[in-house]
Amino acid sequence: MADKQDEKKITPRSEDFAGWYNDIVLRAELADYSPVRGCIVFRPDGFAIWEALRDELDRRIKKTGARNAYFPLFIPQSFLKKEAQHVEGFAPEVAVVTHGGGKELEEPLIVRPTSETIINHMFAQWIHSHRDLPLMVNQWCNVVRWEMRTRIFLRTAEFLWQEGHTAHATREEAERETLTMLEVYRKFAEDFLAIPIVAGRKSAAERFPGAEETYTIESLMGDGRALQCGTSHFLGQNFSRAFEIRFLDENNQMVHPWQTSWGVSTRLLGAIVMAHGDDQGLRLPPAVASTQGVIVPIWRKADDRDAVLNAARAALNELENANVRVRLDDREGLTPGFKYNDWEMRGVPLRIEIGPRDVASGEAVMARRDIPGAAGKSKASLDGIAGHAQSMLAEIQKNLLAQARAAMTANTHSVASYARLQEQMAGEGGGGFADIYWCGRAECETKIRDETRATCRAIPLNQSLSPGQCVVCAEPASERALFAKAY
RNA sequence: CGGGGCGUGGCGCAGCAUGGUAGCGCACCUGCCUUGGGAGCAGGGGGUCGGCCGUUCAAAUCGGCUCGCCCCGACCA
Numbered sequence: 001m002a003d004k005q006d007e008k009k010i011t012p013r014s015e016d017f018a019g020w021y022n023d024i025v026l027r028a029e030l031a032d033y034s035p036v037r038g039c040i041v042f043r044p045d046g047f048a049i050w051e052a053l054r055d056e057l058d059r060r061i062k063k064t065g066a067r068n069a070y071f072p073l074f075i076p077q078s079f080l081k082k083e084a085q086h087v088e089g090f091a092p093e094v095a096v097v098t099h100g101g102g103k104e105l106e107e108p109l110i111v112r113p114t115s116e117t118i119i120n121h122m123f124a125q126w127i128h129s130h131r132d133l134p135l136m137v138n139q140w141c142n143v144v145r146w147e148m149r150t151r152i153f154l155r156t157a158e159f160l161w162q163e164g165h166t167a168h169a170t171r172e173e174a175e176r177e178t179l180t181m182l183e184v185y186r187k188f189a190e191d192f193l194a195i196p197i198v199a200g201r202k203s204a205a206e207r208f209p210g211a212e213e214t215y216t217i218e219s220l221m222g223d224g225r226a227l228q229c230g231t232s233h234f235l236g237q238n239f240s241r242a243f244e245i246r247f248l249d250e251n252n253q254m255v256h257p258w259q260t261s262w263g264v265s266t267r268l269l270g271a272i273v274m275a276h277g278d279d280q281g282l283r284l285p286p287a288v289a290s291t292q293g294v295i296v297p298i299w300r301k302a303d304d305r306d307a308v309l310n311a312a313r314a315a316l317n318e319l320e321n322a323n324v325r326v327r328l329d330d331r332e333g334l335t336p337g338f339k340y341n342d343w344e345m346r347g348v349p350l351r352i353e354i355g356p357r358d359v360a361s362g363e364a365v366m367a368r369r370d371i372p373g374a375a376g377k378s379k380a381s382l383d384g385i386a387g388h389a390q391s392m393l394a395e396i397q398k399n400l401l402a403q404a405r406a407a408m409t410a411n412t413h414s415v416a417s418y419a420r421l422q423e424q425m426a427g428e429g430g431g432g433f434a435d436i437y438w439c440g441r442a443e444c445e446t447k448i449r450d451e452t453r454a455t456c457r458a459i460p461l462n463q464s465l466s467p468g469q470c471v472v473c474a475e476p477a478s479e480r481a482l483f484a485k486a487y
Numbered sequence: 488c489g490g491g492g493c494g495u496g497g498c499g500c501a502g503c504a505u506g507g508u509a510g511c512g513c514a515c516c517u518g519c520c521u522u523g524g525g526a527g528c529a530g531g532g533g534g535u536c537g538g539c540c541g542u543u544c545a546a547a548u549c550g551g552c553u554c555g556c557c558c559c560g561a562c563c564a
Contacts (some may be wrong), residue, residue: 008513008525018558033556093563114564148488148562155563208564228564265564298523305522337524355523365523373524428559453560487564 008341012279017223017429018151024273025152028282028346031269038150038157042266045346048290049269050160054140056192056287057162057264060184066136066164071118073142074109079117083242086116089209093145111144116210116235116261119165120243123257130169130249133257134177138164153270154227154487161265167240167257169249174258178234181262182215185230193268194285194401195219195229195275196408198433198482200458202231203445208261212236218458218482220408221274224430226457226484229271230264270487275404282347283369285400286393293319293326293389294343298336298355311359315352315385322386324393326352344369349396350389358382370396370403408433412482418471425452425485433457433484437477439470447472454483 010023025031030046042050058068074097081087095111098104112118119137127135140162150156164181168174182199189195202214211233219229239245240256249255276283286292297312299305312328319326329339336353343351353365364385368376380388411432415421425431434454438444449455459481470477 016558022557037555089563143564145563147564149558149560159564161564231564263564267564296523300522333521335522335524335526337522337526339522339525341525353523357523 010279010281010345013222013277020277020279021270021274022152024277024282024345025270030273030282031152033152036157038147040152040156042160045290046269049272049284049288050266052288052290053193053268054162057188058138058140060188061138061162061164064136064180064184065134066138066166068139069137070139070141071112071115071122073112075112075115075118077108077110079121080110082117083210083238085238086210086242090114090145093147095144095146112141113143113145114261114263115139115141115143115163116165116239117243120239120245120259123165123167123240124243124245127167127245127247127257129247132247134166134168134173135257136164136166136177138162151270151487153273154267156266159266161263163261163263166260167245168259169247169257171236171258174236174260175234178213178215178232178260178262181260182217182232185217185232185262185264189217189219189229189268189271190401192285192287193272193275194287194397194404195268195271196401196405197229198458198460200460200482203440203442203456203459203481205442205445206456208233210235210238211261212238215461216458219271219275219404220411220433220484221271221430221487222277222407223274224411224432224484226430226433226482226486227267227271227274228457228486229268230262232262233260235259235261276400277347278372280341280372281345283400284347284349286349286397289347289349290325291327291346291348292324292393293350293352294339294348295319295326295328295352295354296336296339296343297328297330298353300356304356304359307359308354308356311382312354315354315364315382318386319389322390324386324389326389340367350392352385352389354382366392368392368396370399415471421448421454421471421483422452425454425483430485433482435480435482436471437468438479438481438483439473439475439477440479441470441473441475444470444472448483452483453485455486457482457484457486 010027011019013020029043031043032041034041090113094113097109142158142160144158147155147157166177186197186199189197197217197219199217202216207214213234215232216228217230219227221227237256239259245257246254295312295316297308299308316328349369351367358364362382363379364382366378366380412435413424414435421434424434445456459479463479465480467476467478
């Protein structure tokens, strides 16, 4: 019997984080492996999360003034080579199409790993005057990067994302745009995905190939490893020079525009799983859950059945009318216990249990996914159930962020010596964030990486600290940086 | 590419040392009975053991080769 139970359970998070993560993704039917190495299938429950996330972010992006467009999947190979750092960064992981229509192509096509090159090629033809600026486009698409090692959602050979590309008349305006989008991402991650974020600058080593500055929203997962959840790049004039984008400014001078690009990907699905999941399975923030609440009817005797189901349907109706995304699990032949476990695995934020006792008392049992076990159960009157559910969902949304933030805070350590840093990063698995003074030099960063496997995740914005000494070389350091082992 | 693990019904595994023609749990189908934390009983269907070659009267089991997957590392969103 114990064996039967164990088989149904997922790998405990504390025992094997990677195994736990894979179990949840597969068992909650978010995604499945595909016949193609490194590529995954997004199953309906997983894709629904992406759709919810995409719809919300799309609204927020459009509010900043960007509009959606679509550029081709294939890019002439020569385009990649136009920007020196860019080609160096991406060439090794690019898929190349050499044949089409039964013939070898005159010039091979690459499958986009990102679209700076082809978009800027088009920008060069669309931008002639300062009146054409700013030009702000965004596209939702797939990209391909031939990664050596893949992890479901976190790093797949093909992934879905949005990439925004903008061109501006002045450096200042482009820099402002970079930070505006970083803030859009930060708020989106925290308010919608309930994932706590550190917003900061990347070190030169971690910068996007071709960018002058890269900013990141970084988070910490349950195993103490950091995950880059989104990036916003200030490209300077690197691409506008490489692709000869020029315009006449107000002074009749021919100049290159200043540019940005920014993106988030389906990696965020992995972030949701890792930031919120527990040993029972997935825990979805109500905002992204396609099913926010599930009603489980319970009856013993046949004559209870109708009364229970009637009450359940009435509740369903009221909740639907209040725009709560709810469903009734009236599957026959399954015990309530099975259904509880099933919906908990799938991450549904709120469960509403209605049995004969509840019908008699005009109540329902509300079970919150964010608080496991009996502690998360309470009663609510069936009359006005929608209001109860809505306020409870709002609390769950807030609480998931609070829980994740508490975990991140508990795993962030201010470290004053190199020995302490090594200690924190020792052993397998993550070590959380090490908040250190760093002089900013690549030598010290490399030393840390080589000796602890931690890398610079972010140099947090808005620091108001007095200068200190680099934990590695003891030279003066004007800023603190967060180092961690990363996904 | 280096290290580790693994390929046997849909899933998880046993069988392999001492070769004899495949078994268990879950899931599935039918019926009865059940439903407040992963129900029970009975009866069913489904695999030729990743692939190839070899040894043998006989291979899931022995030998060789090969393909694939997962995990850890280097690369990266």
